[in-house]
Amino acid sequence: xxxxxxxxxxxxxxxxxxxxxxxxxxxxxxxxxxxxxxxxxxxxxxxxxxxxxxxxxxxxxxxxxxxxxxxxxxxxxxxxxxxxxxxxxxxxxxxxxxxxxxxxxxxxxxxxxxxxxxxxxxxxxxxxxxxxxxxxxxxxxxxxxxxxxxxxxxxxxxxxxxxxxxxxxxxxxxxxxxxxxxxxxxxxxxxxxxxxxxxxxxxxxxxxxxxxxxxxxxxxxxxxxxxxxxxxxxxxxxxxxxxxxxxxxxxxxxxxxxxxxxxxxxxxxxxxxxxxxxxxxxxxxxxxxxxxxxxxxxxxxxxxxxxxxxxxxxxxxxxxxxxxxxxxxxxxxxxxxxxxxxxxxxxxxxxxxxxxxxxxxxxxxxxxxxxxxxxxxxxxxxxxxxxxxxxxxxxxxxxxxxxxxxxxxxxxxxxxxxxxxxxxxxxxxxxxxxxxxxxxxxxxxxxxxxxxxxxxxxxxxxxxxxxxxxxxxxxxxxxxxxxxxxxxxxxxxxxxxxxxxxxxxxxxxxxxxxxxxxxxxxxxxxxxxxxxxxxxxxxxxxxx
Amino acid sequence: xxxxxxxxxxxxxxxxxxxxxxxxxxxxxxxxxxxxxxxxxxxxxxxxxxxxxxxxxxxxxxxxxxxxxxxxxxxxxxxxxxxxxxxxxxxxxxxxxxxxxxxxxxxxxxxxxxxxxxxxxxxxxxxxxxxxxxxxxxxxxxxxxxxxxxxxxxxxxxxxxxxxxxxxxxxxxxxxxxxxxxxxxxxxxxxxxxxxxxxxxxxxxxxxxxxxxxxxxxxxxxxxxxxxxxxxxxxxxxxxxxxxxxxxxxxxxxxxxxxxxxxxxxxxxxxxxxxxx
Numbered sequence: 129x130x131x132x133x134x135x136x137x138x139x140x141x142x143x144x145x146x147x148x149x150x151x152x153x154x155x156x157x158x159x160x161x162x163x164x165x166x167x168x169x170x171x172x173x174x175x176x177x178x179x180x181x182x183x184x185x186x187x188x189x190x191x192x193x194x195x196x197x198x199x200x201x202x203x204x205x206x207x208x209x210x211x212x213x214x215x216x217x218x219x220x221x222x223x224x225x226x227x228x229x230x231x232x233x234x235x236x237x238x239x240x241x242x243x244x245x246x247x248x249x250x251x252x253x254x255x256x257x258x259x260x261x262x263x264x265x266x267x268x269x270x271x272x273x274x275x276x277x278x279x280x281x282x283x284x285x286x287x288x289x290x291x292x293x294x295x296x297x298x299x300x301x302x303x304x305x306x307x308x309x310x311x312x313x314x315x316x317x318x319x320x321x322x323x324x325x326x327x328x329x330x331x332x333x334x335x336x337x338x339x340x341x342x343x344x345x346x347x348x349x350x351x352x353x354x355x356x357x358x359x360x361x362x363x364x365x366x367x368x369x370x371x372x373x374x375x376x377x378x379x380x381x382x383x384x385x386x387x388x389x390x391x392x393x394x395x396x397x398x399x400x401x402x403x404x405x406x407x408x409x410x411x412x413x414x415x416x417x418x419x420x421x422x423x424x425x426x427x428x429x430x431x432x433x434x435x436x437x438x439x440x441x442x443x444x445x446x447x448x449x450x451x452x453x454x455x456x457x458x459x460x461x462x463x464x465x466x467x468x469x470x471x472x473x474x475x476x477x478x479x480x481x482x483x484x485x486x487x488x489x490x491x492x493x494x495x496x497x498x499x500x501x502x503x504x505x506x507x508x509x510x511x512x513x514x515x516x517x518x519x520x521x522x523x524x525x526x527x528x529x530x531x532x533x534x535x536x537x538x539x540x541x542x543x544x545x546x547x548x549x550x551x552x553x554x555x556x557x558x559x560x561x562x563x564x565x566x567x568x569x570x571x572x573x574x575x576x577x578x579x580x581x582x583x584x585x586x587x588x589x590x591x592x593x594x595x596x597x598x599x600x601x602x603x604x605x606x607x608x609x610x611x612x613x614x615x616x617x618x619x620x621x622x623x624x625x626x627x628x629x630x631x632x633x634x635x636x637x638x639x640x641x642x643x644x645x646x647x648x649x650x651x652x653x654x655x656x657x658x659x660x661x662x663x664x665x666x667x668x669x670x671x672x
Numbered sequence: 673x674x675x676x677x678x679x680x681x682x683x684x685x686x687x688x689x690x691x692x693x694x695x696x697x698x699x700x701x702x703x704x705x706x707x708x709x710x711x712x713x714x715x716x717x718x719x720x721x722x723x724x725x726x727x728x729x730x731x732x733x734x735x736x737x738x739x740x741x742x743x744x745x746x747x748x749x750x751x752x753x754x755x756x757x758x759x760x761x762x763x764x765x766x767x768x769x770x771x772x773x774x775x776x777x778x779x780x781x782x783x784x785x786x787x788x789x790x791x792x793x794x795x796x797x798x799x800x801x802x803x804x805x806x807x808x809x810x811x812x813x814x815x816x817x818x819x820x821x822x823x824x825x826x827x828x829x830x831x832x833x834x835x836x837x838x839x840x841x842x843x844x845x846x847x848x849x850x851x852x853x854x855x856x857x858x859x860x861x862x863x864x865x866x867x868x869x870x871x872x873x874x875x876x877x878x879x880x881x882x883x884x885x886x887x888x889x890x891x892x893x894x895x896x897x898x899x900x901x902x903x904x905x906x907x908x909x910x911x912x913x914x915x916x917x918x919x920x921x922x923x924x925x926x927x928x929x930x931x932x933x934x935x936x937x938x939x940x941x942x943x944x945x946x947x948x949x
Contacts, residue, residue: 199808199809200807200808200810201809203807210715451811452809
């Protein structure tokens with residue numbers, strides 16, 4: 129039991145905008161009232177619902193590959209020395225599993241969605257998610273280049289495809305469905321990519337990226353998944369890719385979708401030297417079409433490592449940078465590429481990318497449909513979110529950051545003309561209430577009665593980045609986990625799952641395919657329930 | 673200001689991390705503060721005076737005595753002052769250092785001067801591998817400064833170094849100048865196999881014949897002008913580089929063409945050897 133007294137509460141889900149009121153906690157949930165509970169005096173402090181990250185990469189084959197590829201970063205970063213409460217680890221560009229939990233919680237984030245899991249490495253992913261303490265975790269399974277599904281789409285067998293997807297979600301113990309460069313990663317196995325939405329994917333006659341996207345979105349809706357299709361469009365990062373992004377959104381024809389890291393998909397121009405921001409056009413489209421949510425995938429200057437299932441893009445990035453390159457091929461399912469990268473303010477392309485992420489956050493009117501992410505670790509590491517909050521809340525700070533940029537760079541972006549400054553209420557929306565709603569998690573992202581008692585308390589501070597970087601208290605499931613920068617407790621987080629109903633007969637169809645095409649046997653493929661820490665099966669919804 | 677003198681009194685059972693043994697860390701500290709500085713013994717934190725007898729305070733001149741073979745990171749990141757070691761010393765001596773000088777009267781371990789920016793390290797005995805190298809995963813090794821090893825060294829001397837000078841008195845093991853990007857390596861007694869492999873730029877000078885990789889091509893034999901200037905710089909370190917035309921000349925090999933690179937390896941041919949070819 130706990131009572132938080134006298135804090136200014138920001139709870140956008142209930143329209144509460146900085147009202148001084150008490151928050152009461154019992155048995156890990158928010159309740160109406162508690163008697164004789166210990167209190168936290170939050171006078172002069174700000175109370176937020178715990179942060180929710182809708183799109184991050186914190187566990188599984190690709191981030192682990194990135195960890196292995198960047199020992200130079202582990203050396204220079206601050207180490208977590210083992211103590212009574214925490215285990216050893218390192219932070220940096222690709223924090224170790226336990227450190228990931230400490231860093232997220234240390235910033236006030238209490239729920240994260242791992243955005244890209246191949247089924248073949250789902251066991252590994254869940255083992256790592258288990259080792260990320262404090263935060264609750266969900267994950268999205270990669271299906272847009274799964275050859276069993278592509279074959280079914282080729283044959284026009286939509287109903288069977290739906291049964292297969294339902295089976296695959298449960299087999300991987302996932303929460304949602306992710307599409308990455310639909311068709312492009314399958315084509316990458318032939319050294320090709322999928323750049324045109326309406327052209328057949330290499331190796332197929334009828335399947336096009338457009339059909340994959342529409343088909344998966346339809347299946348996700350038919351199954352009633354609480355989180356819509358999580359979509360990484362074709363042509364990520366390429367100048368002039370706005371056309372592809374808009375075509376993809378039009379092609380969805382009113383179906384729901386979450387457009388991942390839209391910053392990487394909002395460029396104009398014909399090549400690297402003419403690349404420019406098309407954020408206003410994309411923001412207009414977002415504003416007019418309420419079937420979409422998005423996350424920024426914002427970029428901050430500095431070192432990071434890019435990891436994505438988008439193998440062909442990563443090969444291009446390697447050719448551009450001459451840095452290290454890792455490539456993984458995940459049998460019939462997907463792939464992945466890793467390239468360490470440094471975003472530089474003096475680089476024209478990077479300067480445009482930096483601006484586009486902020487422009488999207490500032491130009492999309494509805495904070496309930498655009499969320500704070502950096503596509504960790506691609507645009508920047510998640511522990512740098514407070515810097516982005518400062519950029520959103522302080523126009524003058526933004527101007528200062530742009531002061532050193534070249535006229536050429538400034539002519540390619542729209543940020544200097546944008547005066548909007550986020551309010552605390554809007555920050556609470558884009559960091560917590562909005563992403564929780566987009567993920568379809570009814571007990572997350574708000575402080576109403578019945579919500580999970582995930583609460584962050586910040587000391588009021590004019591230095592926005594410091595305030596959001598160092599919460600005074602972080603409470604997870606009713607337990608104080610961070611106090612004044614110290615880790616007080618490291619409870620296990622929950623694993624959030626969905627179990628869409630499917631016809632058991634589908635196994636008879638799948639089993640022989642495994643014998644013919646997979647290195648893993650069908651019986652070893654599914655993730656067992658025992659691997660999930662504190663599993664919580666969330667309800668499917670009616671999407672009509 | 674007299675030197676701070678430390679004498680090892682207890683040999684650690686496992687490696688001891690002593691990056692506090694650096695003028696930057698000690699120069700402004702009183703005696704008691706020096707004694708209580710933290711050192712990492714395996715996974716445990718201990719005090720500096722658990723291992724050392726300490727005399728003196730507030731000085732950027734430091735003398736360390738004893739067999740320090742298990743002591744790592746001495747002089748890490750130092751930017752000034754003088755550190756003298758009487759005895760052998762362990763791995764990562766002077767790594768990341770940006771100034772000042774280190775002198776070792778004994779042998780040193782691997783990674784001497786790894787990723788250093790400036791300063792001088794001289795080791796009068798032998799040293800391990802990866803002298804002035806880039807740490808695993810890093811794109812760039814030493815970016816400046818000078819390392820002189822009187823004895824022999826291990827593998828990968830100057831790996832990915834970008835600038836600065838490394839002089840090796842006795843034989844260097846395989847892969848000296850591996851993936852070198854710039855700077856100079858002087859091999860007074862030659863090297864074992866695969867010298868200059870993956871070399872992109874930079875200069876290796878060997879005073880003894882070395883086995884050349886097939887991906888290096890003999891470009892010419894001559895007495896390059898810049899070597900006279902370079903010899904003058906080296907003479908300041910007590911090292912003599914022959915460069916007079918009547919003494920002999922240098923065979924210039926260029927490579928490594930497998931990268932492809934524009935590195936150069938100069939191999940000294942004394943007059944009689946050159947004449948007999």
